[in-house]
Amino acid sequence: MSSDLIKGILEKNKLSISQGISLVENNSEFAPNLLSDLFKFTGNAFRLGITGPPGAGKSSIVNGLVKRFYKQNKSIAVIAVDPTSPFSGGAVLGDRIRMNSLDINSNIFFRSLATRGSQGGLASQAINIGNIFDAANFDVIIFETVGVGQIELDIIKAVESVIVVLVPESGDEVQILKAGLMEIGNLFAINKSDRPGSNKLATSLHNILTSKTYKPNEWEPKIIQTIATSEKGLEELIINIDLHEKFNKNYKLDKQKLDTRYKQSLNKIINAELGKKFWNHHRIQVLNNELLKEYQNRASPQVLSEKLILNE
Amino acid sequence: MSSDLIKGILEKNKLSISQGISLVENNSEFAPNLLSDLFKFTGNAFRLGITGPPGAGKSSIVNGLVKRFYKQNKSIAVIAVDPTSPFSGGAVLGDRIRMNSLDINSNIFFRSLATRGSQGGLASQAINIGNIFDAANFDVIIFETVGVGQIELDIIKAVESVIVVLVPESGDEVQILKAGLMEIGNLFAINKSDRPGSNKLATSLHNILTSKTYKPNEWEPKIIQTIATSEKGLEELIINIDLHEKFNKNYKLDKQKLDTRYKQSLNKIINAELGKKFWNHHRIQVLNNELLKEYQNRASPQVLSEKLILNE
Numbered sequence A, B: 001m002s003s004d005l006i007k008g009i010l011e012k013n014k015l016s017i018s019q020g021i022s023l024v025e026n027n028s029e030f031a032p033n034l035l036s037d038l039f040k041f042t043g044n045a046f047r048l049g050i051t052g053p054p055g056a057g058k059s060s061i062v063n064g065l066v067k068r069f070y071k072q073n074k075s076i077a078v079i080a081v082d083p084t085s086p087f088s089g090g091a092v093l094g095d096r097i098r099m100n101s102l103d104i105n106s107n108i109f110f111r112s113l114a115t116r117g118s119q120g121g122l123a124s125q126a127i128n129i130g131n132i133f134d135a136a137n138f139d140v141i142i143f144e145t146v147g148v149g150q151i152e153l154d155i156i157k158a159v160e161s162v163i164v165v166l167v168p169e170s171g172d173e174v175q176i177l178k179a180g181l182m183e184i185g186n187l188f189a190i191n192k193s194d195r196p197g198s199n200k201l202a203t204s205l206h207n208i209l210t211s212k213t214y215k216p217n218e219w220e221p222k223i224i225q226t227i228a229t230s231e232k233g234l235e236e237l238i239i240n241i242d243l244h245e246k247f248n249k250n251y252k253l254d255k256q257k258l259d260t261r262y263k264q265s266l267n268k269i270i271n272a273e274l275g276k277k278f279w280n281h282h283r284i285q286v287l288n289n290e291l292l293k294e295y296q297n298r299a300s301p302q303v304l305s306e307k308l309i310l311n312e
Helices: A003-010 A015-023 A030-040 A056-071 A090-101 A122-135 A150-156 A171-179 A198-210 A233-252 A253-278 A281-292 A299-310 B003-010 B015-027 B031-041 B058-071 B090-101 B124-133 B150-156 B173-178 B198-210 B234-250 B253-278 B282-294 B302-310
Strands: A046-052 A076-081 A106-114 A140-145 A161-164 A187-190 A222-225 B046-052 B076-082 B108-114 B138-145 B162-167 B187-190 B222-224
Touching: A003 A015, A003 A030, A003 A046, A003 A122, A015 A030, A015 A106, A015 A122, A030 A222, A030 B302, A046 A056, A046 A150, A056 A076, A056 A140, A056 A233, A076 A122, A106 A122, A106 B015, A122 A140, A122 A150, A122 A253, A140 A150, A150 B150, A161 A171, A161 A233, A187 A198, A187 A233, A187 B058, A222 B058, A233 A253, A253 B282, A253 B302, A281 B253, A299 B031, A299 B076, A299 B253, B003 B015, B003 B124, B003 B222, B015 B031, B015 B124, B031 B124, B046 B058, B046 B150, B058 B124, B058 B138, B058 B162, B076 B124, B108 B124, B124 B138, B124 B150, B124 B253, B138 B150, B162 B234, B187 B198, B187 B234, B198 B222, B222 B234, B234 B253, B282 B302
Parallel strands: A046 A140, A046 A161, A076 A106, A076 A140, A161 A187, A187 A222, B046 B138, B046 B162, B076 B108, B076 B138, B162 B187, B187 B222
Antiparallel strands: none
């Protein structure tokens, strides 16, 4: 790996960081070496995940948080993970909207990540880009995701603090439980809280959260009512993020997150390598021959996999 | 595998089907054999996916569709995939609500699938349970999922037809694009369409959908405005499901889905086996030794994975 690129990233040079990100985004053959060389400079940033349904105002909350972190003399990177569509350049659009709403300088960095058809690697890419920012000595790295599917969970599992953004319309208890948001949130922001239903939702959430008994080393999630567009509640949100960060340090939960991230990265690399080695020319041919048969005449996936594995 | 269990499932016996499902849900050691034995009886059912944000009314739409399919003398299985929470028995609650709203007999089968902490296998479990219903000769299998994450995509990729349920509040164009729903829907149901904004959303959707050029073998998604609770629009929805099914058959897209599902199953089994073989006692020990070190002193995941793989 070019030592200039690494030097540039460690010096927080915007161009170098962008080059590094491009290598990761394009699955370049140089990306693994870059990430490997940067590894020993990572593990210092505070990683924050923000998730919630579309339209809840996650972007406004992120903007508000970025401003506040910036006032505390912190450098902030935002990685917005947008499942985008062939119908639009979703991520590009996202960048444009963001660029206008905040002063951009070398201590604030926004990056939208689009799926571009390949769902598989998105979580790894987001985490790896986070590692580049981490090595570049950003203080706070914010991951913004939509929804609570597997990609989001992979990202969210590897951050120190998770804010779930809801709106009063997010619905009654059953709906929230169904959305699977309860167990991932450390902080719940009820945004657009000037709308009807905000207090009702806060009460429902409170009832759900207090229905559980927390061990001393288990954080009891907090609920904060916000109106991001007029900055209401954002100060309280920042205070609670801070409290949660301190809690994590007290109980060494931050170390656990580091370990999770380490094992996650390792497993992704190993699984990809094992798959690449396994699917040699011969095995691909065996599969293709099977696919030529009528569905009901094929060996079951269980039988075929055994055959392919024994064939090693 | 007990030939009684298989016989029971093929005869659509409710008890046998439930037993089969339990084997899959509990990751029983007998599940792979059961699924393997049932394989040659699958591939006949029509698989329908229904997804959309929490609170959009997916369950009401499913109930309405089930009634209509039932009137057409079809047997229907519904698999509701609920990311659930330690705070509730989400799936149990779901079952109870459903049971009361429909006549249950041997031609209608509801099953809620909860994550129970293990995110990993949920998509495979849902698809495998679908295979049991398929072998039991159910005509229609409906997969109901929340959101558009990786689990949902894995399930959705393997069904013949996808309905995305939205509500007028689902937001403007940017929000819909962000949610990544556009490229997975074959039919868009704008539910609760008596609320303000329904026509505006329909127009926005229409504009997005028609901004793309469709090849002859590409289905142009349809938009249907519904009020599921009063059954409005459900007839039109059924007609369009039918049209899409015929379109798929015409262009052999149904065969493609079967192949996708076959390869998906095969890959899941193989990846699991390769992982199991790889992580032997020695390798686990190497990893654990690394985890004992301070984060920054560890080998990077890239370096450690290479070491572990060469160690073979």
